[in-house]
Amino acid sequence: MSQDDGPGTGRGGTGTMRRRGADGGSSELVTSGGRTKIADTVVAKVATMAARQVGGVHEMGAGMSRTIGSVRERLPGMASDATQGVDVQVGERQAAVDIDLVVEYGLSIPDLAGAVRENVISEVEHMCGLEVVEVNITVDDVHVAGEDSEDSGERSGEPRVR
Amino acid sequence: MIAWTDTMHPPLAGEPRTDLADQVAEAAMACQDVRALTAGPHVRIATYRAGLPLAGVAVRDGEIEIGVVVRYGRPLPEIAEDVRRLVAPLAGGRKVDVLIADLADG
Numbered sequence: 001m002s003q004d005d006g007p008g009t010g011r012g013g014t015g016t017m018r019r020r021g022a023d024g025g026s027s028e029l030v031t032s033g034g035r036t037k038i039a040d041t042v043v044a045k046v047a048t049m050a051a052r053q054v055g056g057v058h059e060m061g062a063g064m065s066r067t068i069g070s071v072r073e074r075l076p077g078m079a080s081d082a083t084q085g086v087d088v089q090v091g092e093r094q095a096a097v098d099i100d101l102v103v104e105y106g107l108s109i110p111d112l113a114g115a116v117r118e119n120v121i122s123e124v125e126h127m128c129g130l131e132v133v134e135v136n137i138t139v140d141d142v143h144v145a146g147e148d149s150e151d152s153g154e155r156s157g158e159p160r161v162r
Numbered sequence: 163m164i165a166w167t168d169t170m171h172p173p174l175a176g177e178p179r180t181d182l183a184d185q186v187a188e189a190a191m192a193c194q195d196v197r198a199l200t201a202g203p204h205v206r207i208a209t210y211r212a213g214l215p216l217a218g219v220a221v222r223d224g225e226i227e228i229g230v231v232v233r234y235g236r237p238l239p240e241i242a243e244d245v246r247r248l249v250a251p252l253a254g255g256r257k258v259d260v261l262i263a264d265l266a267d268g
Contacts, residue, residue: 023204026261029239033250034225034257036242039203045265049234082267129239 018093027090027130040090043128044083047097050123051086056112058143059102060085066102095130102141113137182252183209183219186226189248190219195233195241197266202229207261225257231264238262 017030026037051057061069061084072078085100097120103112117135124132190196199218201208207229209216220227226249232241242260249258 023206025203029242031243033243033246035259036239036246037259037261038238039261039263041203042238042262042265046234049265127234127237129237 020090020092027092027128029129038128040088041083043090043095043124043130044086044088046124046127047088047099047120048083048086050120051099051101051116053123054112054116054119056104056107057101057116058104060100061102062100062138062140065100090130093131094133095124095128096134096136097124097132098136098138100138100140102143103139105142105144109139113139183211183216183221185252186221186228186249187216187219189252190228190230190245193241193244193248195236196230196245197233198231200229200231200263202261202263222256225259226253227259227261229261229263231266232262234265 019028019030020026021028021037025041026039027043029036029038048060051060059066065081065084069081069084073080087098089096099116099120101113101116103109116137120135121132124130187199190199201217207218207220207227209219209221218229228245228249230241230245232238242262245260246258
């Protein structure tokens with residue numbers, strides 16, 4: 001077996017071939033019965049769900065995208081971004097994932113990042129059949145419980161002005 | 163926004179392709195992991211006919227194209243093979259292309 005016999009240089013299992021969809025935005029698996037196209041957003045959603053599954057991940061997204069995300073949630077009729085904080089790059093048979101995380105305080109960040117990486121790799125490979133070549137994780141912030149309560153405690157119950 | 167439908171219409175007389183599209187839609191929805199049909203990100207997969215277009219199924223000369231929104235849990239190529247297997251008896255020799263366009267939330 002040569003080193004190049006991985007998931008195949010453009011070839012999947014026997015009688016199948018992998019390539020990018022002609023329309024763009026999807027990867028294609030060609031079998032004898034027809035083509036199976038998987039949209040890139042699906043790969044992004046799978047990666048997002050895999051990252052959220054790991055306990056200790058508080059939120060996804062770097063500062064600006066979380067701000068925009070919270071504004072979107074308040075607007076009527078706008079759904080929150082299901083893939084916030086996750087970017088994927090999908091080729092014929094491989095994918096690369098970039099993740100921005102906010103983690104809970106008190107956990108070992110390298111261990112948690114490793115767990116997120118492993119879960120994302122196994123879920124994307126299992127669900128989409130793509131080989132994940134790299135998962136870049138950026139921990140943008142740490143969530144400390146009690147930090148984001150709006151009443152800082154300094155305001156008393158009574159209004160200061162009438 | 164155009165109102166898309168993926169409910170079935172009663173077949174109109176003498177329009178074999180539209181009828182086939184409805185049957186294909188029904189067969190594809192019979193798969194448990196398929197939550198809905200969709201016209202796809204470029205809104206290309208649809209059957210135009212009298213009344214509202216049928217989103218998610220396009221019967222063409224050499225192929226049948228289906229756009230689906232699937233449930234999270236099974237490997238996607240397997241779900242696509244299931245849909246292909248359910249639709250193949252109707253396809254009349256055409257190959258069946260499946261586009262997995264989205265994951266259903268929740």
